Amino acid sequence: MNTPPRLLPPLNGARNPGTTPAVTTPGSFALAPDVGGPLMFASPDTPGMPAPSDKTAWDFLPDGWSVQRWQSGEVTKWQSAQTANHSATLPLGHSATSFHSARGDLFRVTYPSSFTPITQLEHARLGIVTPQMRRVAEREPHFETLFPGKAAEAVRDEVAAGRMVIPANINHLKHNLDPMCIGRASRTKVNANMGASPVSSGTDEEVEKLKWAERWGADTVMDLSTGGDLDACRDAIIRNSTVPIGTVPIYSMIIGKKIEELDWPTIEASLHHQARQGVDYFTIHAGVRRAHLKHVKNRLIGIVSRGGSLLAKWMLVHNQENIMYTRWEEICGILRQYDVTFSIGDGLRPGGLADATDAAQIAELETLGELTERAWRKGVQVMIEGPGHVPFDQIEWNAKVQRTLCHGAPFYVLGPLVTDMFPGYDHITSCIGATAMAYHGAAMLCYVTPKEHLGLPKKDDVKQGCIAYKIAAHAADVALGIPGTRDRDDELTKARAALNWEKHFELSFDPDTARAYHDEDLDVDTDFCAMCGHDWCSVRISKEIQEFASGKAEGFERVGANGRAGAPVKSAALTPEQQEILAKRGVLSLDEIHKLASKTKKAMTGRVAERQSGKATDAASSHSATSPLDHSATSAKLSCHSDYVDPDTAKQLQEQRTAVVQLDVRPALGIAKEDRVV
Numbered sequence: 001m002n003t004p005p006r007l008l009p010p011l012n013g014a015r016n017p018g019t020t021p022a023v024t025t026p027g028s029f030a031l032a033p034d035v036g037g038p039l040m041f042a043s044p045d046t047p048g049m050p051a052p053s054d055k056t057a058w059d060f061l062p063d064g065w066s067v068q069r070w071q072s073g074e075v076t077k078w079q080s081a082q083t084a085n086h087s088a089t090l091p092l093g094h095s096a097t098s099f100h101s102a103r104g105d106l107f108r109v110t111y112p113s114s115f116t117p118i119t120q121l122e123h124a125r126l127g128i129v130t131p132q133m134r135r136v137a138e139r140e141p142h143f144e145t146l147f148p149g150k151a152a153e154a155v156r157d158e159v160a161a162g163r164m165v166i167p168a169n170i171n172h173l174k175h176n177l178d179p180m181c182i183g184r185a186s187r188t189k190v191n192a193n194m195g196a197s198p199v200s201s202g203t204d205e206e207v208e209k210l211k212w213a214e215r216w217g218a219d220t221v222m223d224l225s226t227g228g229d230l231d232a233c234r235d236a237i238i239r240n241s242t243v244p245i246g247t248v249p250i251y252s253m254i255i256g257k258k259i260e261e262l263d264w265p266t267i268e269a270s271l272h273h274q275a276r277q278g279v280d281y282f283t284i285h286a287g288v289r290r291a292h293l294k295h296v297k298n299r300l301i302g303i304v305s306r307g308g309s310l311l312a313k314w315m316l317v318h319n320q321e322n323i324m325y326t327r328w329e330e331i332c333g334i335l336r337q338y339d340v341t342f343s344i345g346d347g348l349r350p351g352g353l354a355d356a357t358d359a360a361q362i363a364e365l366e367t368l369g370e371l372t373e374r375a376w377r378k379g380v381q382v383m384i385e386g387p388g389h390v391p392f393d394q395i396e397w398n399a400k401v402q403r404t405l406c407h408g409a410p411f412y413v414l415g416p417l418v419t420d421m422f423p424g425y426d427h428i429t430s431c432i433g434a435t436a437m438a439y440h441g442a443a444m445l446c447y448v449t450p451k452e453h454l455g456l457p458k459k460d461d462v463k464q465g466c467i468a469y470k471i472a473a474h475a476a477d478v479a480l481g482i483p484g485t486r487d488r489d490d491e492l493t494k495a496r497a498a499l500n501w502e503k504h505f506e507l508s509f510d511p512d513t514a515r516a517y518h519d520e521d522l523d524v525d526t527d528f529c530a531m532c533g534h535d536w537c538s539v540r541i542s543k544e545i546q547e548f549a550s551g552k553a554e555g556f557e558r559v560g561a562n563g564r565a566g567a568p569v570k571s572a573a574l575t576p577e578q579q580e581i582l583a584k585r586g587v588l589s590l591d592e593i594h595k596l597a598s599k600t601k602k603a604m605t606g607r608v609a610e611r612q613s614g615k616a617t618d619a620a621s622s623h624s625a626t627s628p629l630d631h632s633a634t635s636a637k638l639s640c641h642s643d644y645v646d647p648d649t650a651k652q653l654q655e656q657r658t659a660v661v662q663l664d665v666r667p668a669l670g671i672a673k674e675d676r677v678v
């Protein structure tokens, strides 16, 4: 009898995030996409969550502007023609333009005739699709899936609503910037921080870190330099980057002086200078107000934001309101000239779990909402920075209260860390919080590296931070049901099921590490790996059950010489990078790594024979005099190696590595050695 399962998950409306029909996806808890509406890609609200704001950037237009809007169902051709030609009723000195949104709504915008758009927001408000919006639509293919033929218009609509930003300084566009977007209607983005400090690093090292961060998927980079030649470092980073660059301009404003000496001429000159250089977004901590400081005194760790603490000190010394707050409109005017995007700083973000979601943080967030409205009135793009350190149960509320107070402006969060007691592993503690924050509404995640709280990140820390955050961002995008985001996961699952190792590595985010880890234990391509071994390989056994066949799945068998299935084939040798990964791990000796990198079929067979005769190399004592990482020494062999062996040879090799292969657990479990699972 075919009994159906008693319980299946509900279908809440999110589309299958994969585009392949033949996958098993019984349900999704995310909401159906609402791109063009306030929810975009969103998690359902747990009871008690604040509702999304009913306002957007359209409600905060500059003086002299107005907009009329008819939803698609209300628009008739007659209305469209009438509204488009209604110039006779315009106020003196004003013009009007009409356009349809990707969802079919009709907008009629009235604006001063002398106005010339500069920022992406201003272009969007006039219905103009910029080249940067087109590029963003290309890079976010789900817009085409949701709005066929109108993908770039959908991007424009999100920018016009203030729910998406395209950080693209007009001066950075003259270099190598590849425009991207940040908003909850697009894929979740990752920012990598870097920058020289007074005690460590320099310009060349920072440019190298920039390239490294780009390689590992950083969507934007913040230069947080506080030491060395700040100007030269910033200039080099902007010229070399294809991703948007953000800075915290107050750092350079106080180099060589005390924070007390900060004044408007210094602020004005620094903002102009960095904007001219091409910085794409500025973190300005204008939300820290005098009235908020009383909320900080009972905190465990006070103010942990550098910008926030500096401006708090400035306010106390001068007994005045935050100068960034009082000069906000003038600051907006400078950013508008270059289309620099605001990343309005959270100077009072919590620095520990105990301080999360407290009065100081929320009072500042209310001010960030007010500053957002004022910036939109000046035509400037806005995103909002968020915490920091937040217990897991408070994350959804933090994301959703920002959505309410800041009217859907993109939320850019640092982590958050969900526990404070794992220094050295904060890329993990924060990646957990970042995944939840992105699922509940954050649009960009600022990475945290293993060096967080401990020192300046080095190259490998940058890689670890980027990868942890690519995992968080991707996991959230899959959960939110962004069309197409799961395709690569599904392809990798298919390759895994087919025991197709080459495809498995190729589809991995970090193929070098995947390949090196595989070859460390069993450096041959066969229908199992060293994790379980031949007899316990569930993928192989499952295939036997389902298809009464063993070995690799049909279509994925290795085809070698003369097109003969199972014949030896050439495949890539371990690259120097893969060798380096294995060398760092220290499991294999340098000599063994050298052999892996230069293996030939003859060498493989010889190695089995060598091991069988008891001449296997001792990993602990046989380091080669020649470095295995010296690629030139082995290149002649690398060009012609083959790693294919038949299953029996693979089993023999595996059994030689008893330290890592679990074949011998059967006696411990009281199972006879002859037993097989099937």
Ligand code: SF4
Binding pocket: 527, 528, 529, 530, 531, 532, 533, 534, 536, 537, 538, 539, 540
């Ligand atoms: S041996 Fe284990 S880990 Fe390796 S492919 Fe088979 S089931 Fe997967």
